[in-house]
Amino acid sequence: MPSFTRPLGPARRLKNIGFVVASVLASVLVLAPLVSIFGYLVYKGVGSVNLAFVTHLPKPVGEEGGGMANAIVGSLMILGLGSLIGVPLGIGAGIYLAEFGRGRFVTLVRFTADVLNGVPSIVVGIAAYALVVLPQHHFSALSAGVALGIMMIPTIARTTEEMLLMVPNTIREAALGLGISQWRTTLQVTLRTASKGVITGAMLAFARVAGETAPLLFTAFGNQFWNLDPNQPTSALPLQIFSYAISPFDEWHRQAWAGALVLIILIVVAVSAVRVVTSRGTMTHNA
Amino acid sequence: MRFKPPVFASQDASRAVQTIEVPRIELRSSRMGKVLDVLFRYSLLICALSVLAIMALFFYELTSRSQLSISKFGFRFFTGNTWDPVSGDFGAMPFIYGTLVSSLVALALATPLAVGVAVFVTELCPRSLRGLISFTVELLAAIPSVVYGLWGIFVLAPLLRTYVEPWLAKYLAWTGFFTGPAYGIGMLAASVILAIMIVPIIASITREVLIAVPQNQREAVLALGATRWEMVRMAVLRNARAGIMGGIILGLGRAIGETMAVTMVIGNRPEVAKSLFAPGYTMASVIANEFSEASDDLYLSALIEIGLALLIVTVIVNACARLLIWSITRGQGARTHA
Numbered sequence: 148m149p150s151f152t153r154p155l156g157p158a159r160r161l162k163n164i165g166f167v168v169a170s171v172l173a174s175v176l177v178l179a180p181l182v183s184i185f186g187y188l189v190y191k192g193v194g195s196v197n198l199a200f201v202t203h204l205p206k207p208v209g210e211e212g213g214g215m216a217n218a219i220v221g222s223l224m225i226l227g228l229g230s231l232i233g234v235p236l237g238i239g240a241g242i243y244l245a246e247f248g249r250g251r252f253v254t255l256v257r258f259t260a261d262v263l264n265g266v267p268s269i270v271v272g273i274a275a276y277a278l279v280v281l282p283q284h285h286f287s288a289l290s291a292g293v294a295l296g297i298m299m300i301p302t303i304a305r306t307t308e309e310m311l312l313m314v315p316n317t318i319r320e321a322a323l324g325l326g327i328s329q330w331r332t333t334l335q336v337t338l339r340t341a342s343k344g345v346i347t348g349a350m351l352a353f354a355r356v357a358g359e360t361a362p363l364l365f366t367a368f369g370n371q372f373w374n375l376d377p378n379q380p381t382s383a384l385p386l387q388i389f390s391y392a393i394s395p396f397d398e399w400h401r402q403a404w405a406g407a408l409v410l411i412i413l414i415v416v417a418v419s420a421v422r423v424v425t426s427r428g429t430m431t432h433n434a
Numbered sequence: 435m436r437f438k439p440p441v442f443a444s445q446d447a448s449r450a451v452q453t454i455e456v457p458r459i460e461l462r463s464s465r466m467g468k469v470l471d472v473l474f475r476y477s478l479l480i481c482a483l484s485v486l487a488i489m490a491l492f493f494y495e496l497t498s499r500s501q502l503s504i505s506k507f508g509f510r511f512f513t514g515n516t517w518d519p520v521s522g523d524f525g526a527m528p529f530i531y532g533t534l535v536s537s538l539v540a541l542a543l544a545t546p547l548a549v550g551v552a553v554f555v556t557e558l559c560p561r562s563l564r565g566l567i568s569f570t571v572e573l574l575a576a577i578p579s580v581v582y583g584l585w586g587i588f589v590l591a592p593l594l595r596t597y598v599e600p601w602l603a604k605y606l607a608w609t610g611f612f613t614g615p616a617y618g619i620g621m622l623a624a625s626v627i628l629a630i631m632i633v634p635i636i637a638s639i640t641r642e643v644l645i646a647v648p649q650n651q652r653e654a655v656l657a658l659g660a661t662r663w664e665m666v667r668m669a670v671l672r673n674a675r676a677g678i679m680g681g682i683i684l685g686l687g688r689a690i691g692e693t694m695a696v697t698m699v700i701g702n703r704p705e706v707a708k709s710l711f712a713p714g715y716t717m718a719s720v721i722a723n724e725f726s727e728a729s730d731d732l733y734l735s736a737l738i739e740i741g742l743a744l745l746i747v748t749v750i751v752n753a754c755a756r757l758l759i760w761s762i763t764r765g766q767g768a769r770t771h772a
Binding site: 155159160162163165166167169170171172173174176177178180181183184187188191235236237238239240242243244246247253255256258259260261262263264265266267268269270271272273274276277278297300301304328329330331333334354355357358359360361364365368385388389392393400403404407410411414 | 467468470471473474475477478479480481482483484485486488489491492495496499546547548549550551553554555558559567570571573574576577578579580581582583584585587588589630633637661662663664666684687688690691692693694698718721722725726738741744745748749751752753755756
């Protein structure tokens with residue numbers, strides 16, 4: 148322990164200045180890549196995003212133009228399938244953890260969900276491949292949906308649980324005290340009170356898996372043409388960006404940037420749309 | 435979300451803005467209600483069990499599908515240096531090496547930066563900037579991996595090739611880590627991309643832990659005449675070190691499993707090279723690149739065994755990190771309301 152009674156010496160003063168400078172520098176260094184990434188996305192992507200890009204199929208190598216319409220639709224289909232699996236299971240698990248959760252079993256589920264969150268997405272892809280693709284003998288949008296749905300469950304479960312735990316107990320007690328059955332209390336009182344946070348949590352999970360590429364590589368596999376059948380291989384935006392980015396063609400690089408910009412915009416639009424809808428919902432609710 | 439106590443309209447009608455309105459529902463209780471209650475409870479239990487089932491399924495599927503490779507190669511699989519699908523000889527050493535080196539270098543780059551940001555946000559920066567900076571750092575976590583890869587190929591790699599790598603080669607070549615031709619694409623690029631991707635994870639956990647340090651600890655040290663740095667070092671970082679460690683381990687778990695961005699910038703060559711300029715290969719990228727082309731059963735089984743190894747390692751790493759973080763932030767995070 149140094150003695151603090153002496154006046155502030157130059158060594159201590161310098162150390163302090165060095166510390167402030169270092170932490171400011173660290174912040175700048177961390178934020179720099181973000182600025183650079185968004186800058187390049189807009190700079191390289193904006194010129195190539197046009198109506199043709201979102202309405203046309205990819206063109207073969209050497210031809211100018213073309214778009215990623217099938218990949219955008221494919222992504223939406225896979226994400227829809229994933230949400231159908233992930234959202235109900237995730238919210239259900241979250242409700243169980245928050246409302247019926249006592250003892251070791253719940254701690255185990257909570258812990259497993261947290262650990263599951265850290266399992267690499269490529270491993271989830273292998274599991275979906277073994278689970279759906281191998282028995283079916285072909286790649287499919289469905290298998291990709293299963294992979295993304297599995298990835299959504301732990302995130303949604305934990306955020307739902309946290310949101311429900313913020314609802315004061317008196318509200319539950321009031322409802323139960325009126326003789327309302329447990330399931331209605333939980334669904335129509337507790338869950339509804341926490342609905343905004345629960346939906347935001349589900350949306351964040353959606354945004355997280357929307358950009359996932361690794362689990363799609365050997366489930367959705369990719370497709371150069373239109374496909375609306377969940378049982379067939381499907382193109383997806385991240386897959387298309389990946390294969391164009393590692394290709395040797397300038398035209399495809401341009402399209403990859405455009406695809407990345409569209410992907411980011413889709414994610415941001417989806418998240419903010421839900422934000423707007425839920426906030427309006429509670430506003431009229433309160434009025 | 436914060437709840438204020440309900441205000442009755444007769445008391446103050448003008449203030450009744452931010453109150454919870456409990457939804458109006460009909461009071462109708464019946465025997466059906468009891469049956470539905472039980473049904474409800476069990477369907478929720480099934481949802482909760484699905485979390486455990488998924489984890490069990492991962493282990494079951496990956497273990498059973500990699501039997502072929504496990505029984506043929508045994509432990510030699512993890513020490514072997516050759517990866518030859520044509521002759522059916524598989525050793526995962528180059529991939530394990532690539533994953534370890536890229537993750538550890540990324541961790542070394544990311545940790546000081548992430549802790550620096552967290553300290554800046556919680557201890558130094560003006561209140562008005564605080565929200566903005568945390569939000570931007572979290573935005574980094576929301577960028578898809580494939581977009582990082584795209585940026586890595588076309589922005590980061592040329593930057594490394596023309597500026598950073600020549601400089602490193604000039605001044606630090608004697609270490610042996612920075613020799614050979616500077617391609618831009620290679621182990622160094624992968625480490626830098628990984629570092630950028632794990633900074634938000636470490637930073638957000640560190641921030642949480644720093645906030646959890648009681649304010650009076652800071653005040654006590656400041657009152658003794660300490661400078662800001664001395665306050666942060668003695669009162670804040672010392673109290674928070676276990677939690678920061680948890681954040682770092684969590685970042686390590688993410689770095690080990692990260693696939694797309696790394697695959698796009700690491701160069702994908704299964705070799706063990708000392709120089710960070712050289713191209714490498716990681717466990718996750720070899721699965722990403724070769725899985726859908728794996729023609730025979732042994733090849734596929736070998737790739738799935740790498741996946742199994744990844745699963746086991748990340749589960750252990752994440753379990754350790756969670757236990758550490760839980761032990762620090764207990765009482766703030768999830769806890770039953772009962």
